[in-house]
Amino acid sequence: MATETHEAAGAAAESVGMPQLDFSTFPNQIFWLVVTLVVIYFVLSRIALPRIEGILAERTGAITNDVAKAEELRAQAVAAEEAYNQALADARAEAQRIAAEARAEIQADLDKAIAKADEEISAKAAESEKAIAEIRAGAVDSIRAVANDTAAEIISAMGGKADADAVTGAVENQMKG
Amino acid sequence: MATEAHSEAGSLAFHPMDQFIVKPLFGDGAVAWYTPTNVTLWLGISILAIIAILVLTTSKRAMIPSRGQSIAELAYGFVYKMVEDVTGKDGIKYFPYIMTLFMFIVAANFLGLLPMSFTTTSHIAVTAVMGFGVFLAVTILGFVKNGASFLGLFWVSSAPLPLRPVLALIELISYFVRPVSHSIRLAGNMMAGHAVLKVFAGFAQVASIAPIAIIGVMAVYGLEVLVSFIQAYVFTILTCVYLKDALHPHH
Numbered sequence: 001m002a003t004e005t006h007e008a009a010g011a012a013a014e015s016v017g018m019p020q021l022d023f024s025t026f027p028n029q030i031f032w033l034v035v036t037l038v039v040i041y042f043v044l045s046r047i048a049l050p051r052i053e054g055i056l057a058e059r060t061g062a063i064t065n066d067v068a069k070a071e072e073l074r075a076q077a078v079a080a081e082e083a084y085n086q087a088l089a090d091a092r093a094e095a096q097r098i099a100a101e102a103r104a105e106i107q108a109d110l111d112k113a114i115a116k117a118d119e120e121i122s123a124k125a126a127e128s129e130k131a132i133a134e135i136r137a138g139a140v141d142s143i144r145a146v147a148n149d150t151a152a153e154i155i156s157a158m159g160g161k162a163d164a165d166a167v168t169g170a171v172e173n174q175m176k177g
Numbered sequence: 178m179a180t181e182a183h184s185e186a187g188s189l190a191f192h193p194m195d196q197f198i199v200k201p202l203f204g205d206g207a208v209a210w211y212t213p214t215n216v217t218l219w220l221g222i223s224i225l226a227i228i229a230i231l232v233l234t235t236s237k238r239a240m241i242p243s244r245g246q247s248i249a250e251l252a253y254g255f256v257y258k259m260v261e262d263v264t265g266k267d268g269i270k271y272f273p274y275i276m277t278l279f280m281f282i283v284a285a286n287f288l289g290l291l292p293m294s295f296t297t298t299s300h301i302a303v304t305a306v307m308g309f310g311v312f313l314a315v316t317i318l319g320f321v322k323n324g325a326s327f328l329g330l331f332w333v334s335s336a337p338l339p340l341r342p343v344l345a346l347i348e349l350i351s352y353f354v355r356p357v358s359h360s361i362r363l364a365g366n367m368m369a370g371h372a373v374l375k376v377f378a379g380f381a382q383v384a385s386i387a388p389i390a391i392i393g394v395m396a397v398y399g400l401e402v403l404v405s406f407i408q409a410y411v412f413t414i415l416t417c418v419y420l421k422d423a424l425h426p427h428h
Contacts, residue, residue, distance in 0.1 A: 018368075019197040019300075020197060020300050020301045020302070020364065021301070022198075024208060025199040025216075025302070027210035028208045028209065028211075028216065029199065029300055030210075032214075033216075033297070033303050033306050033307075034306070036221070037278075037281060040224055040277050040280060041274065041277045043227065043228055043231075043232065045273040048227075048228075048231035048232050048235065049231075049272075049273055049276065051232075051235050052231070052250060053253075055235060055240075055242075056250065056254075059240060062240060
């Protein structure tokens with residue numbers, strides 16, 4: 001029994017010992033590892049890596065192209081907007097010019113009409129003044145005649161003899177006063 | 178009672194390390210250097226997996242990528258950016274070598290997670306070849322590119338003069354430890370994870386703790402999925418860092 005356990009333990013110890021440190025398998029592992037690494041290196045450097053590099057470069061190129069195209073379209077949109085704004089500003093300026101012209105024309109017509117009206121008014125005023133002056137002159141003469149007559153009548157009525165020249169001079173004096 | 182317990186314990190004698198044993202595919206003889214073994218089989222499967230991921234998926238060269246092609250492009254972009262960011266523009270020409278390492282480690286790690294599979298990257302022989310390969314390549318490249326001034330890597334010119342010899346010694350030691358840590362990190366992670374999976378799976382034989390063991394297996398498996406990727410990433414980025422040191426040895 002004891003020997004059996006001992007033997008079992010021995011076997012267990014043997015199998016539990018690290019296979020990693022079994023140097024007799026090293027040449028085998030190293031040989032196959034080197035073969036493997038060489039194969040992987042050639043597969044990667046000849047096929048896989050250039051292919052993936054190509055795919056990534058192609059994609060980067062496509063993205064760059066698309067971005068450039070988008071940039072171009074954006075620039076076009078900006079230019080179109082500018083042209084639109086320009087046209088809008090032009091139209092606005094044109095409208096303002098037309099409005100100013102119309103206003104100036106109306107103003108000119110108006111000025112002409114006002115001048116004409118002024119002229120007519122002043123002509124009419126002058127005419128009226130002349131008429132008034134005539135009337136006023138007529139009135140002064142009438143007053144003088146009436147005053148001479150009246151003075152002569154009053155003098156004769158009071159029994160005097162009217163000296164025509166004296167009366168006229170007196171009336172002239174009074175009228176000046 | 179005691180015998181019963183003993184017999185139960187006997188049936189529970191599981192062998193978490195058996196999965197790592199290298200055996201010939203055909204027959205039962207000794208393992209010579211050319212013998213096709215389970216290592217050979219799984220290395221071959223990893224080649225096929227890489228061809229499937231990177232070559233077959235991209236065969237259509239679609240402008241709008243399919244799912245498979247996206248994976249190939251993502252893998253390419255991931256490693257390419259890593260090389261570019263870490264080593265700089267002049268490291269790009271070593272990109273195919275680094276991509277080879279990354280794809281192999283990723284494929285081998287994930288294939289190793291399949292039940293009944295063999296994890297080639299859990300073997301120190303495999304990772305040491307890669308680790309020392311990187312170390313030798315980088316060292317030779319450093320001397321070829323920079324001549325003797327590559328030794329400036331060990332002479333920290335920004336440190337005070339009296340400290341420099343000490344730092345040079347430390348830098349020199351750490352430089353020679355690089356390949357060891359580089360390879361043991363990967364092999365150790367893969368081996369430990371798979372061994373733990375096997376241990377949990379072994380406990381699942383006992384009915385009373387089976388549920389816990391199975392949940393444990395699931396949790397560890399999830400962790401291992403992460404570790405598989407992270408270790409491939411770590412191995413690759415460290416390779417890039419070493420490459421950067423070789424190309425630009427001055428601090």
